[in-house]
Amino acid sequence: MTFSFSDLIDFSKVPIKIFWLFGIVSGILLFAPAQFLEQLKLTEFESNYGMYFGIIFIVCVAFIILSLIYFIFKKINSYFFRKKLTKQLKEKLKKLDPSEQSVLREFMITQRTTISMPMDHPVVSGLLDKYILIRKSNIGTGMYFPMAISKPAEKHLTEFDLGLRANMTEEQMLSVGRNRPEWTSDYIYEMSNK
Template identity: 35%
Template sequence: MENIKALFDLSKLPTKFFLLFSLVTSFLLFADETVLKNIHLDKINNDYGQWIGLIFLLSTGLFIINIIIWIFKYLNLSLRNIRLKRKFEKSLKKLDLKEQAVLREFLLNQQTALNVPIDDAVISGLLQKEILTINNQFNGSFIIDGTRASLSINSIAEKTLNMEDVGFSEKPTEEEIRKAYERRPAWAKNSYN
């Protein structure tokens, strides 16, 4: 039973080890006899050829499987990011005025993270839509100060976000900025002046 468990633990080794074993054993199996004689490995195939062949097959197979798994994970992540980007493009176009005001706070304060009240209905809605995220601070945990927490705009949403999504023209005028300061959320007026 322990031998079977050890075989499955073998699959946890990094891919580079399988590549190394595959390259070394393929060299031993397929190199010219004179090359093996020059490095004093000519008798190893006679004595251990069957084991070298087995190691070659196993390591090459595991290397190929690891590469295939990596490709599938990469494609899955890429497709997930494309879907998220489309989702955020749609969500950001449908923001109401209060949601726009919250996102505008990041621009007005020129900060990537703000300490905001998470019990605010608009903030909760943006968290639910995954447009805002709670910042992890210590090994995946986060700190809440009363009802306030440090939030950021989701990185994919931030790349998709443009000035029109938050009620500004592409190059905001002084008048637009002044009006934006007047229409700030109550929590922002008290915290960020």
């Protein structure tokens, strides 16, 4: 059985506040004038343990700098990842097929932000996989669970994406309104969305 220093302490799990604390304290003990240490009654402590203050200070400052660099890289990566996801989501919204459009139009027809839908329906599960729909609760009726349009999708979803056009005739609007998913006439759907 081998032993390593990382078994004793994992620096990544130590709160950075501890490193700030030790960095500030060791920095004060290193760089403070002798009169200041005398006033705090730390001259004897400094003479006994002074050889460790420099090492502690260097380790703490290095860890804080590395943590800041890691934090900055993490924020940059997160920004580009969100930007990439948003771009992919916009493309998915532009390529919705008529059955996906009809599911999303249910939110407009019912004028609700949350609707119970059959999670096992291929169109609904496809919209869940695309992160256009999200499940709002784990409690449902049968396979009907409360669903909502995800915040990023809602932000970029337009009426055009739902198959609606500005210059549609009344007959075309009625045709679109009648084109609803087959499960909307189901008794469980009606009871779940009262």
